Amino acid sequence: QSISARERPSRFRAAAVPKLPLLPRRSRPLAAGMAGRFARALALSGAVLAPGACAGTREVMKGISYGPTPVTIPAAASQLPEDDYFCDEAAPMWSSSGRGDLRIMSSMGANLVRLYGNDPRNKHGGFLDEAHTEGLRVAVGMSDWPFYQQVPGNCKDAADAFNCFTQIKPLYLDNLKKGFLRADKTYHPALRVVNVLNEPDLKMPPTATTGAAAGAKQMARSLISAFDAMLDAERYLGVTGPLVNFTATFSYAVCMACDRFQDSPALGQMAQLDDAMRHPEKYDYKPKNDITSAYKARWMHSFNTQNPATDLQHQFLDSYNQAFPATPVYIGEYHRVDANQTEDLDTILAAVESNELFVGISFFEYTVSYYKTGSEMDFGMFGYGNDTVKTMDYFGQELPVKCLAPVASPPSGTTMPEAVARVYGGHVDDSLMCGGGGSVVPITLPSSTLAPVTLPTTTTTGFLASTSTTLASTSTTSRAADFGPDASAKSAAALALPSRVALQACLAAFVSALAARER
Numbered sequence: 001q002s003i004s005a006r007e008r009p010s011r012f013r014a015a016a017v018p019k020l021p022l023l024p025r026r027s028r029p030l031a032a033g034m035a036g037r038f039a040r041a042l043a044l045s046g047a048v049l050a051p052g053a054c055a056g057t058r059e060v061m062k063g064i065s066y067g068p069t070p071v072t073i074p075a076a077a078s079q080l081p082e083d084d085y086f087c088d089e090a091a092p093m094w095s096s097s098g099r100g101d102l103r104i105m106s107s108m109g110a111n112l113v114r115l116y117g118n119d120p121r122n123k124h125g126g127f128l129d130e131a132h133t134e135g136l137r138v139a140v141g142m143s144d145w146p147f148y149q150q151v152p153g154n155c156k157d158a159a160d161a162f163n164c165f166t167q168i169k170p171l172y173l174d175n176l177k178k179g180f181l182r183a184d185k186t187y188h189p190a191l192r193v194v195n196v197l198n199e200p201d202l203k204m205p206p207t208a209t210t211g212a213a214a215g216a217k218q219m220a221r222s223l224i225s226a227f228d229a230m231l232d233a234e235r236y237l238g239v240t241g242p243l244v245n246f247t248a249t250f251s252y253a254v255c256m257a258c259d260r261f262q263d264s265p266a267l268g269q270m271a272q273l274d275d276a277m278r279h280p281e282k283y284d285y286k287p288k289n290d291i292t293s294a295y296k297a298r299w300m301h302s303f304n305t306q307n308p309a310t311d312l313q314h315q316f317l318d319s320y321n322q323a324f325p326a327t328p329v330y331i332g333e334y335h336r337v338d339a340n341q342t343e344d345l346d347t348i349l350a351a352v353e354s355n356e357l358f359v360g361i362s363f364f365e366y367t368v369s370y371y372k373t374g375s376e377m378d379f380g381m382f383g384y385g386n387d388t389v390k391t392m393d394y395f396g397q398e399l400p401v402k403c404l405a406p407v408a409s410p411p412s413g414t415t416m417p418e419a420v421a422r423v424y425g426g427h428v429d430d431s432l433m434c435g436g437g438g439s440v441v442p443i444t445l446p447s448s449t450l451a452p453v454t455l456p457t458t459t460t461t462g463f464l465a466s467t468s469t470t471l472a473s474t475s476t477t478s479r480a481a482d483f484g485p486d487a488s489a490k491s492a493a494a495l496a497l498p499s500r501v502a503l504q505a506c507l508a509a510f511v512s513a514l515a516a517r518e519r
Helices: 030-046 090-096 101-107 127-131 145-149 163-182 213-237 265-277 289-299 309-323 341-354 374-378 416-424 472-481 499-519
Strands: 060-064 112-114 137-141 191-198 247-249 301-305 329-336 358-363 381-394 399-404
Touching: 060 329, 090 101, 090 127, 090 145, 090 381, 101 127, 112 358, 127 137, 145 163, 163 213, 191 213, 213 247, 213 265, 213 289, 247 265, 247 289, 247 329, 247 499, 265 289, 265 309, 301 309, 309 341, 341 416, 399 416
Parallel strands: 060 112, 060 358, 112 137, 137 191, 191 247, 247 301, 301 329, 329 358
Antiparallel strands: 381 399
């Protein structure tokens, strides 16, 4: 991955690269440090390695799911003009000149931030620039809006039902033009993966996993047509250079309507999509691009769960490794509520280390979703304090940006963010918390404000309510569909260390790339 020309040294010759020493097996921290220095040197050089040049290395995702709705009651949430929180208008929350959310996540040791709402009419370059500065990769997602919420015109209810090409292409074109691409038509270096749709198995249609077999095929058709549209948008704009990965993040539901894995969580949905990508004609779809080759080269599977880390190997990973031997997988939303977070996250990252295809998790979630009410408020790491850090002009609404207070995690013996930071290798920056010390207790809403509220559809405009983090009803459906009595929705991201052989192979490829650049 390269960085802007103004940050590169004027000359960076291959001859200046030091010889990589042999690493003993016990030197895992040294290997990690050398891998980081190698990646930084590669970025500074401007050289681009061919795909697969560093086979044997992988970047473990240590993510945090970020959807910081700035209000605390459902009635206020229903009046928000949008739920796009990585646009420029939301900078008072994420920027270093505001509350500093990206800096906080970076200091915790995270290397990825997973996003939700996405209005392509908005600019997103500022968020991506700051995330890159803070050492964070970004997992963006398309809005639910064109798939089933837009009335009229969504692809679920269109005449050519579940063919989403027409709806998705213009939206992704706008995303590319308004921050995802740089002036040279390469992807922004912060972008890691683009989520075509979050939990499509619960939406396209809602009975995709539980109804007739046609539902699972409709779900797959909607995804391959949307993927085709995004590839077509890239082709139209002449996108070049290192490309992003794509995914569709499934729930952890068992898909009884799918052709395969009818007794295993998430695997049936993935297998159905895999079949559609390889045989689109079976799904009555004729792609405009070679989606099969793009799928093989760029796809990552993903799913959401709050099942215990100890479930994953036997419930999912053993079968996944056999069924998809060449496709990485990560958990887009992960959080085992009421567990010792340090122990549980240690266990799941150990699974990452022992399963080559499992590349990480994204911890769910950054802030308490007060507006969802009830048990949906149990996932957030940070609560809102009473002090206002800044005022945010959010598309004409003046909203207070509240300070953050870490939520306690008694089973972990510390706060929830501190437990996550210990596993991720970072710390909580107390200077950015309420009162500058992080000791403030998050606000507690009176029980009278926690009654479920039906959100009026008349106030939902544009790209509001674009993902499962927006509507409590969607998340409730997800939990009910999860596997086992303790299952639910929420997971993503991973991290792995390169071996000595892989590091040496990377260095050789690096030197070759630099030599080619000098020529």
